[in-house]
Amino acid sequence: EVQLxxxxxxxxxxxxxxxxxxxxxxxxxxxYGMAWVRQAPGKGLEWVSxxxxxxxxxxxxxxxxxxxxxxxxxxxxxxxxxMKSLRAEDTAVYFCAxxxxxxxxxxxxxxxxxWGQGTMVTVSS
Amino acid sequence: xxxxxxxxxVSVALGQTVRIxxxxxxxxxxxxxxxxxxxxxAPALVFHGQNNRPSGIPDRFSGSTSGNTASLTITGAQAEDxxxxxxxxxxxxxxxxxxxxxxxxxxx
Numbered sequence: 001e002v003q004l005x006x007x008x009x010x011x012x013x014x015x016x017x018x019x020x021x022x023x024x025x026x027x028x029x030x031x032y033g034m035a036w037v038r039q040a041p042g043k044g045l046e047w048v049s050x051x052x053x054x055x056x057x058x059x060x061x062x063x064x065x066x067x068x069x070x071x072x073x074x075x076x077x078x079x080x081x082x083m084k085s086l087r088a089e090d091t092a093v094y095f096c097a098x099x100x101x102x103x104x105x106x107x108x109x110x111x112x113x114x115w116g117q118g119t120m121v122t123v124s125s
Numbered sequence: 126x127x128x129x130x131x132x133x134x135v136s137v138a139l140g141q142t143v144r145i146x147x148x149x150x151x152x153x154x155x156x157x158x159x160x161x162x163x164x165x166x167a168p169a170l171v172f173h174g175q176n177n178r179p180s181g182i183p184d185r186f187s188g189s190t191s192g193n194t195a196s197l198t199i200t201g202a203q204a205e206d207x208x209x210x211x212x213x214x215x216x217x218x219x220x221x222x223x224x225x226x227x228x229x230x231x232x233x
Contacts, residue, residue: 037168044225044226047221047222047224050222057220059220095167095168107155107174109155109156109173110158110214110222112158113173
């Protein structure tokens, strides 16, 4: 079964740090890009960061750049998100997702086809 | 950077057809992917590209694109289709990922 399982979410004080993990199984992890997406309470989906299959390409949303670091360990089938200088507005459910990006003759396609169940991060004093 | 624009809310009578739209310049280069989000659940991919519906998604879900506008159509909406729907594409200028603001679908 193709599966992504996040872990590491918890209550953390403002200014604190946290590392989230995402364990992949059921597919060849090293063949796919991966991404983190979050959803704050009552808000929409917000992209956080993406990483290509061999970590050669890494992108961050502007509000996370410099505070968050995405990485992966293809030998262990693990995706990480290191977060520092956390703020109350970082409170959200964080999802990892498999990111399938490809182009045809007519258009390019970016698909988050597999999602984890999410892990809750609460930033509060 | 670019953005994707969706109507905040749409309603449809049970069994009728509803179209959810997503506008953005990046849709001229990147096809839209569509996700269904129900309370307390992870997002689920329901349609992507020109004609791609993941396994297990009912065939009442379909998609199309015209110019800078992508559409998700539900033909014969069911009560279980009540959810938030998000479109997604990449920004061609900086390769960043974009989500639309989401459309809350109410099935009456």
